[in-house]
Amino acid sequence: MKASEDSRSLRFFETVLELKEMHSGLGLTLLSVAVLTVPIPAQPVPETFTLNVPDGPISSKSGSSISLLCQVSPTFNIEPFEVKWYRFxxxxxxxxxxxxxxxxxxIMDPRFKGRVSLTGGLERGIASLRLERVTLEDSGEFVCYINNNNWYEKTCVVLAVSVIGSQPVISVAEARGGGQVNVTCSSEGWSPQPKVTWRNKEGTEITNGQEVQNTxxxxxxxxxxxxxLFSPSESDWLSCIVFLSDEWKTEGRILPVLPGGDYKKGFTVNQVLLVVLPVLFLVIIICALCFIIVFKRKGQIDQGLNVAETKRLIKENPVQSPANQTTSDNKDKLEENPVQSPANLTTTDNKDKPEENPVQSPANLTTIDNEDKPEENPVQSPANLTTTDNKDKPEVQSPANLTTTDNEDKLEDLLLGKKVKEEHITTDAKTASLAIRLSQKGKRVQYVKAKDKPDLQQSIHVLGNKGFDSGQHYWKVKIQDDDRKEEKLAWYLGVTKENAQCPLTPQNGFWVLFYEKEVGLHVYVDSVKTPTRQTTPTTVCVFLDCDKHTLSFYDADSGSLLYTFNDVKTTxxxxxxxxxxxxxxxxxxxY
Structure with missing residues (x-):
């Protein structure tokens, strides 16, 4: 068959050459068509073949996706073949x-339905297994089996699944003597067994008195x-790192503070400044307010005394006032017109008016009557009060006004200024963890641990029924009821992307505020646990500004700011x- 095809092709080329002499353009076109139509023989299927797979185990993190490589050698199309993957x-x-x-x-294993597919391309001889959402149960040997009815091969691929445990919980207790504290770091849910290292603020590893226990x-x-065992004076920060490798690790930080908030060995300079500076600033503001109030009152009293003294002199000497005595021209006018008031004589333009009209007009009498009114209010006259009060009001501030001005991040001022309406959010039951119980209206979230089996989930949470990608939004969450005496031991709130994965860090799409009784309020900055203000709010307001890419947490009772993420940038x-x-x-x- 191949010789016949070559003979036909040769005769076709001879015809093309003859036509080329008649018309070169048409000949070139036919020559191109002839080359493209010459059949290319398919790559033959070998009688035998082998399979290429990785030499060692393939490592994967729980919850991620992985491909188990399996390729035939030599390379050829295996689309007509049978390909089977199964556990050993x-x-x-x-x-x-x-x-x-x-x-x-x-007949596929139900555990893998919807999670497996072939990848790489059968036409290129690649039959790799793509496994989604890897779990710890997937660890072990997988067999790659390829058969063409004449020959088959099979080989094993080992999958090692690692589970990243929870974020470390660090606590501090007093040690006996020596001015040291006993710092404890705990984390759960790891596979295989992790390693633990302690470091100070400078990154130096600490090993003195360290003990590790695994269960x-x-x-x-x-x-x-x-x-x-750690001395608080050695470093500002103490870090506990639990890890499987440089990439798979979790870290927690804590200030080595004893229960009650005191150091075993004094305070650092930064801590002293952190306490003293706000108090000093508040004292300066209070002193400035007192000085302004006293100064204003003293000025009003002095002005009232001057007015009262002037009235007394006028009453004792109705003919001449001190103002009349300062001008020699007015002195003579008073002798001719003893009835005139000092107000008439203080203006030079009115010198001649008393001679033409020695009897005062009602307007003049009105002026005199108005001058007597300061006796009823010796501090300020009505005219002075109108001018002085309007002038001084912006200069004097009450302590309440100063508090509002200094706290620009107050929740009430922020929401009123932006005219943001509160979002009415419920929970989405489809996103709830197995250990969470929701109320019928989706407004109440409670942790319930199953008694028959342990809880293996690293994160216990549920998402809201609304999502946001623009504008400003806020909602409130009640943490602690007023009638409950027991303190809530742990919780976290914030926002996340729909398909975000653990750990709960901004790098993985979680912007959340955590609370643990031993640590207090904290967030994750660059995957590092960082404490925030050491308060325990009973109600938290979450404010999301999608346009400015910020997320803020407020104590809804006091209105004070707890923490703000300034880089919530995501599409x-x-x-x-x-x-x-x-x-x-x-x-x-x-709410």
């Missing part, structure tokens, strides 16, 4: 089965605890996130 000891329950040019889903639960997850829609924590059953209530 479960050949009858294939993870994925490709046959007759399609996926056979009928494994029934699911194979490891909890780690470490103790360290995705942001959803409110609510977590009651997993340390107590007290619920969160959404």
């Amino acid at each position: 000891d479960e050949v009858n329950k294939p993870t994925l089965w490709y046959k007759d040019h399609k996926i056979q889903e009928a 494994t639960d029934s699911q194979g997850l490891v909890s780690v605890s470490s103790w360290l 995705d829609t942001l959803y409110p996130v609510f977590s009651p924590g997993k340390r107590d059953p007290q619920p969160l209530k959404i």
